[in-house]
Amino acid sequence: MEVENMYITLKTCVNGDPSESNLELTSTRLSLKIEEGSKDMIVKNLYVSIDPYQINRMKKYSSSQGTITFATQLVPREKIDAFGVGRVVVSSNPDFKKDDLVKGVLGWEEYSIVQPGSIISKIATTEFPLSYNLGVLGTSGLTAYSGLYEICKPKKGEKVFVSAASGSVGNLVGQFAKLSGCYVVGCAGSKKKVDMLKDKLGFDDAFNYKEEPDLKSALKRYFPEGIDIYFDNVGAEMLDAAVANMNLLGRVAACGVIAEYTDEGKRAAPNMLDVIYKRITIRGFLTYDHHDKHAGFISSISDHLRQGRIHVLEDISYGLENVPSAFAGLFRGDNIGKKIVKLADPREGIL
């Protein structure tokens, strides 16, 4: 049997802010039969993840492109791999069978061919909405969890600052830090987001960075006793201001630098005298290195979810054709929480 497989492709490399026109919806015919001798499987994608890091793969050049699989440069006109949740349609892989629900590296497409050895796993429980497997119980959650607990090692009472705090990772970092007894302040780019951080997510305080002409003074105001931990999702001036306000033995988890993604010339330039004299650690990390914490993470976060201790923030668009606007929207600050595009209803009988 053959189907029409719609997919998103890179039309032109991104330079600066991405726009919808950098991406294009196209399609190809796909046979739903696995070739003899192959151990591939075909997955019908239900939800796909929309993440800022993809922009670095869309550039003509980024130093990130030579590092790991997820960071390879995207080839115009080809398919774009991305995290997703789907249902197995047909499988020659002995570890998976038809109708298994899976999460892992799929693609911005309706169907993905998954080769053996790919980063993919069965979804163990449907206790929670399937989409959670991309956010709070997926890569965003594990990023927040491993970044906070492995890199920052928070102690009760420590002062934690999170940037892009209403984003997919930031909102969870703040909530996890609160559950660990920290004092947490986040920044975001609108009043609506700031209010939500304070009123709904339980942040101790929050501010709109766009209304702060001097970030260093702003952080001094929000952290009169200094910052112990900075979970950095933005880079640039915010990192400089955080380092200037850090306490002795402060820790910075460098998770993302969205303010630098769209402007090559924009660079953080933290005062190294502060880094030395305050013995600050700035550490870059990728969830990729922390999959060994996956079981502990799932168990811990599932428990928090059952007890209602974590608010799940999802921002879901519908239909593959909306991937370009969902992606470009990340850089306009459109999303609140995890940005996901839903492609098909899990409850629908599918193939």
Place this chain on the structure above:
Amino acid sequence: MEVENMYITLKTCVNGDPSESNLELTSTRLSLKIEEGSKDMIVKNLYVSIDPYQINRMKKYSSSQGTITFATQLVPREKIDAFGVGRVVVSSNPDFKKDDLVKGVLGWEEYSIVQPGSIISKIATTEFPLSYNLGVLGTSGLTAYSGLYEICKPKKGEKVFVSAASGSVGNLVGQFAKLSGCYVVGCAGSKKKVDMLKDKLGFDDAFNYKEEPDLKSALKRYFPEGIDIYFDNVGAEMLDAAVANMNLLGRVAACGVIAEYTDEGKRAAPNMLDVIYKRITIRGFLTYDHHDKHAGFISSISDHLRQGRIHVLEDISYGLENVPSAFAGLFRGDNIGKKIVKLADPREGIL
């Protein structure tokens, strides 16, 4: 009994490069009698240490000044505490007696009054020249040792880059790293220094940074397989270039940023995309935090010295009046190895 105690004082705050005229030699009368009830002792200083970090104490403002004792702002006209080696002249401290040789926080002066609780200890052995207690067996040595082994954790075969490699700390970092089986390249500011690193200290390679218009390309040439460890003594563009050339899981020990000390506007601005995707750790440190490693350090380095596995580089001036030129000279690159000013001969019968 009373003596004339000559000392160096800050005449005017330093702004930019320090010059001899920022410092001044002066003197005061000092009674060599300890007041009743006090547990002070008086030390005749034999050698004093000349270190770049003192410049940050001489500025009108530096963010380092609020951090630890050693970093407090110097008050014009007052004495300047500094590491030194001396001999106890008179003591009411039960832990020290007349003629004990001591090392620790003394001052740029002929005699220091040392209060109980000060950072001072007896010199356990005179197996090595006394001056070694300021360099290879002193703070410079412990800085190199703790920075390399605690912060960078070198593995055999790893590629190590050291800046200011002919300086007091840098030359030891390179030699220690060689002893740990690493590939070591250093940079320095003259042909003479570069030749010495290669010919005398056993560095695998070295280069004159002043002859490299593009530091990023230079490091690419010297490290075709990338840098695993960067021991940073200079900051600014060199840190940027090192980060650009680092391998996955690279480590930067931020020990000093001499290139930034004299120019407030000069800042390192490493590409944070590299820091994240290559999971680089940049960690500031001070020897201050690593005094618990002192015994192991002394034992290990003494053994290396006995076996002739470490070359000791000392650059000694004579007489307190030469402290200002010795200090200003650090920033002109005058010194090779540990800069010390000798004030009195340990063999002379003194008081």
